[in-house]
Amino acid sequence: MPIACARHILVKSKAEAEKLKQQLAQGADFGQLAKKHSQCNSARQGGNLGEFRPGQMVKAFDNVVFKKPVLTVHGPIKTQFGFHLIETIYRD
Template structure:
């Protein structure tokens, strides 16, 4: 199994909630990731590339492989901070 996902990593749940509202209003995921994500993937618009189960931190792995495709999930708390995750495809 593999999937392609993007994420935005921020330090607080409030920041994640604020960005989620902006995404739900139609702002571009990659633009917000480049501007606000503290993860190095932010430079690529939050693109995590194609991943396989077990490659990501457990809580993110569960979102990528168990939650619905196309929706924005989160904020999801990990040891790194708070993530917003969007799964583009999974097979």
């Protein structure tokens, strides 16, 4: 079964997620933005969620982490928690 490690930034609005994604595209540090803006408890670790397997996260999140390119920021992805910017660090 595959395993992956990802980090994310969770915010309340799509507009806020788009704004943060623009900052990332201009070279902002993902971890620093996560610490400052993310609503998730993982913000303290720069958005790092550690390792997990398919099915441990909500479906929309899993689809990005296990199917989209690694080391690319994807999003905004909407879930019941809000809007995510997701970066898969590695996947085996």
